Amino acid sequence: MFTRMPTRQIWNSLTCFCTFAPNLITSLTIINPKSKERTGKVEDKSKILRTAPVDMAIVRTNFLTWKMKVRSAxxxxxxxxxxxxxxxxxxxxxxxxxxxxxxxYSQEPVYQEFKQMHAHLHHFVGQIYELARLGEKEHLKQMLDEFDKQCEDFLKMIDSYKLVMDSYREQGFSPQIPSSLLSSIRRVK
Structure with missing residues (x-):
């Protein structure tokens, strides 16, 4: 027999999933320093750098988690x-x-737009924070509606950025980076 899960329990489960899933996904796609011990091979850091840190599925997941946290707060x-x-x-x-x-990627126009839109969203959330702190519920609701629209635009930007990165990979493009940067790469949290 099907029983209905209480709303609070659903919310807690969703919050838990959205909090831990991005970290789990990220940990599965980042460089494993013990790869030689495990597989007998040394991982190509430049190859991993071109793929894992720019995994737009992870960016999208992290962003959607952040959006949910903003609305909850x-x-x-x-x-x-x-x-x-x-x-x-x-x-x-x-x-x-x-x-x-x-x-x-600083030389890429789509990256610059991505970076600017990201900063704009955080500053917009700063306005939402102030309204919530002041108890301005009606204006807060309007700002949250606008926030949803801006989030949709940012998700479109993520998709555009992914298309550019995929195109580069298909053409064999790899960013030129100094070996000092490669040797200092750590897990992106």
Missing amino acids: ANGIGSWEDVFPNEPEKSQIGRWIQNVGDKL
């Missing part, structure tokens, strides 16, 4: 702690931008 259910209003450099995508994106 704005509605008083979640915390603003992991949302980083007005601080785009502290988010997962922001850290990737600083640690990898700026070094490899």
